[in-house]
Amino acid sequence: MNSLDYNKTRFLKSYSKITDIEIQDGIEIAFIGYSNSGKSSAINALTNQKKLARFSKTPGRTQLINFFEVVSDLRIVDLPGYGYAKAPLLIREKWQKIVYDYLKKRNQIKGFVFLMDIRFPLKKLDQKIINIALHKKVSILVLLTKCDKLTINQQNIQVNTVYKKLNFLLDFFEILLFSSHKNIGIKELKLILNNWYNQYIILNK
Numbered sequence: 455m456n457s458l459d460y461n462k463t464r465f466l467k468s469y470s471k472i473t474d475i476e477i478q479d480g481i482e483i484a485f486i487g488y489s490n491s492g493k494s495s496a497i498n499a500l501t502n503q504k505k506l507a508r509f510s511k512t513p514g515r516t517q518l519i520n521f522f523e524v525v526s527d528l529r530i531v532d533l534p535g536y537g538y539a540k541a542p543l544l545i546r547e548k549w550q551k552i553v554y555d556y557l558k559k560r561n562q563i564k565g566f567v568f569l570m571d572i573r574f575p576l577k578k579l580d581q582k583i584i585n586i587a588l589h590k591k592v593s594i595l596v597l598l599t600k601c602d603k604l605t606i607n608q609q610n611i612q613v614n615t616v617y618k619k620l621n622f623l624l625d626f627f628e629i630l631l632f633s634s635h636k637n638i639g640i641k642e643l644k645l646i647l648n649n650w651y652n653q654y655i656i657l658n659k
């Protein structure tokens with residue numbers, strides 16, 4: 455079993471549309487979720503690098519498809535968030551199209567890390583991601599982010615609610631409580647991503 459050193463992750467390249475992506479080898483793990491759900495912060499926490507993925511108090515920080523290389527055949531992909539209500543409609547639609555195109559068409563995607571703010575899970579556009587996931591054979595990990603904002607009791611209620619709703623829709627998925635700020639769930643996230651990578655290595659030997 456390979457245990458990956460996520461601290462060595464480095465920025466590779468950014469793209470504004472999927473037809474520009476020239477890299478074909480290896481696999482990708484996509485970090486997906488609403489704008490401001492904590493995608494870039496989670497990538498920084500995972501890689502133990504404060505400024506690898508740019509994060510911001512202002513939603514809409516990430517506007518391109520950003521590729522990070524963990525090892526030569528494993529990339530982490532930071533996507534623009536969807537649903538930022540204050541962005542002009544045309545811009546919002548442009549970002550959403552980038553995300554959906556990438557998620558639907560890119561065959562290198564091995565897993566979705568699907569992030570939702572634990573206080574506001576399963577919002578309208580999250581449903582779209584679930585539908586895409588249903589049609590693709592990818593592993594799914596749900597991160598309930600910013601869990602430091604709730605008490606343990608409230609966290610458990612949210613985990614149960616999300617679990618029940620997703621269980622109706624998806625055959626298999628995992629849920630993790632996550633906080634980039636309080637270092638919660640990072641070790642577990644690494645283990646799950648290691649498993650996905652190892653499955654790929656075994657199947658492609």
Ligand SMILES: Nc1nc2c(ncn2[C@@H]2O[C@H](COP(=O)(O)OP(=O)(O)OP(=O)(O)O)[C@@H](O)[C@H]2O)c(=O)[nH]1
Nearest residue numbers: 490491492493494495509510514515516535634635
């Ligand atoms: N309390 C708390 N705040 C967090 C946590 N993770 C991220 N945040 C905050 O949430 C805001 C958004 O974080 P980002 O990581 O930029 O979110 P994003 O999903 O990448 O946003 P977009 O790039 O706009 O799609 C920032 O102000 C972060 O500091 C967390 O674990 N706990």
Ligand SMILES: [Mg+2]
Nearest residue numbers: 493494515516
């Ligand atoms: Mg971001």
